[in-house]
Amino acid sequence: MVITLTTDFGTSDYFVGSMKGVILSANPDARIVDISHDIPPQDIEAAAFTLLAAYKSFPKGTVHVAVVDPGVGSSRSPILLAANEQYFVGPDNGLFGYICEREENWQAFQITNESYFRQPVSTTFHGRDVFAPVAAALSRGTTPEELGSPITEFVKLESLVPIPFVEGEIKGRIIHIDNFGNCVTNLTEEHLPDSAELEVNDKEITTVKKFFAEDTKKKSKVFMILGSAGFLELAAKNTSAAKILKAKRGDTVTIRTRMKDEG
């Protein structure tokens, strides 16, 4: 069974290794996959996006563990989400908000059965002491019902659905900037008119490309492209669109049908 890890722990410390040791102690056959440990510290939205973009590539039964956990040790609950025939395990702070928005059928549980925890449970590292052993248990067939109780309320995130059409115009936002400097928006194919004009940070983008190296007549460096996570991205060939646009996560993007050919 596959167990994935998404954290803000970085890779210079013992944190990730310790989680893996705990998992393999409980399930020597687990296949552990790092999605990312370079989530910016305490950045729940970044982890939520990363999970959203990755989870559908994994097989049924995968247990996704996400630990970005500024509230560790406080009264925030450990939770477990069952969706897409997969499990999602982590603190109740919004990490699985985007998954719930995408998946219609989900069940959520508060994890309460401490007999599955690593003892003694530290107050600062539930990744090792709570989430890793719970994930290992799930990967061995323990059911959510054995681990806790169903809940209907848990922390969500601001919706990824863009603000609806207003006179042929939609407002979205940048939800992620990737390693190459591509700016991922919350707009999707359905929001892209045949002849689109996108405004971000007072700059206008009118080129839409199908792939990064596509040649177009237009000279603008930054272009729109439908990215691999299913969202419209702003990209630039072999350079960082984010730098060119001085863009950061949360920046508003406005897309509208282009009236005249400005190419």
Add this chain to the structure above:
Amino acid sequence: MVITLTTDFGTSDYFVGSMKGVILSANPDARIVDISHDIPPQDIEAAAFTLLAAYKSFPKGTVHVAVVDPGVGSSRSPILLAANEQYFVGPDNGLFGYICEREENWQAFQITNESYFRQPVSTTFHGRDVFAPVAAALSRGTTPEELGSPITEFVKLESLVPIPFVEGEIKGRIIHIDNFGNCVTNLTEEHLPDSAELEVNDKEITTVKKFFAEDTKKKSKVFMILGSAGFLELAAKNTSAAKILKAKRGDTVTIRTRMKDEG
């Protein structure tokens, strides 16, 4: 069987991949876990601390390989330590010093049986040519006695036991600064008086928290907390305590019973 890797190789080169290839060539069933490859170059204490903080999370029989090896190719010996029903493999330069201090029962061996090495053995990469194949052999059941001869002397590190009480005062030191900027000291729960005052770099810290997000009346940004590696740490909520304290590894920390309430 689990084999862990702790090195200063970084992850941009072929070094780590080559070690894994050699391990999987000799034992296709080995489960390889990266503890960290971002140990600062040639920093033996950092690797020793990382191993110390992680090893107890791993199952019996785990083989821990540590390669921070400025003396590679010189006369320094490859060694093997058996402790905690696990093995530790690496150069004899102190990497396992903290493990030996923690574990009462250990056996050390000089690795001499070159028939287990990858041939030809390079003079610059014993991680690939000596330690990886030896770890793979151990993971397949080869005994320490088959690999070399018992030794009683090997390189140790400065002790982690703090200087003993002097008039209600203990002097310790910062032994690690983690990815979040938390400063790990060599003080433990037993050195923490009910009402503690800690001095580091001419700054005084009087707040003790149970978890990072705990609310306290005191306004001081930096607080003490018992960390997940079993040591007292200096931390700050959602920011780097190391930056605030201008702290670096090796800095002295003095803890004493607080006389008056300064809260």
Add this chain to the structure above:
Amino acid sequence: MVITLTTDFGTSDYFVGSMKGVILSANPDARIVDISHDIPPQDIEAAAFTLLAAYKSFPKGTVHVAVVDPGVGSSRSPILLAANEQYFVGPDNGLFGYICEREENWQAFQITNESYFRQPVSTTFHGRDVFAPVAAALSRGTTPEELGSPITEFVKLESLVPIPFVEGEIKGRIIHIDNFGNCVTNLTEEHLPDSAELEVNDKEITTVKKFFAEDTKKKSKVFMILGSAGFLELAAKNTSAAKILKAKRGDTVTIRTRMKDEG
């Protein structure tokens, strides 16, 4: 079966995790090894060198996936190389050029059988949608012939063979600078005269060491050493030779037999 990954994706995004999810969906028993994901963006030579330095450490049957792919989505072909009883899978842009130069017997194939691809194939992420599932298929026994058609022409790289002897002098170049600042050249043991003098960036290096910590009478900080990838490297003890030499990849190095003892 082992599948290795070498990319410029970095480790902060969902890219690498997604590839692994796709691989494990198709072959739950695959052993996935990261060689490096920190190849500089779009740097084909760096990926080619990294693969060259690592592939011989892996067992027969290993499938090496390399994705540095500025032309993703364009007409550049996905290719497959069979060499050294291993497979190499990636875009046709030179990534396997050094492997072909090293291995006399290789067979190349254009990958055309889309029934092995993940559908729908995105135009921006063939690592996930083409190369990962093809690698998984190969690791399960699918033959190159089932995946595509033999080809004889594909993109190569500038040769790693140095310019031949001219009056006891060879010109080579720096082909890689590693994490420690060691400068790997394309010169090998056979190009190293008994008494060698190497010139790079108007600096002269006359010391040859067998291992990094070797003591020599000479005081020069930078020395020559035969490195673990089989090439002559320029190194400095516990510091970066690249910084001292202000060296970068591509810089010319000239080696000649030393006439007088300048030690």
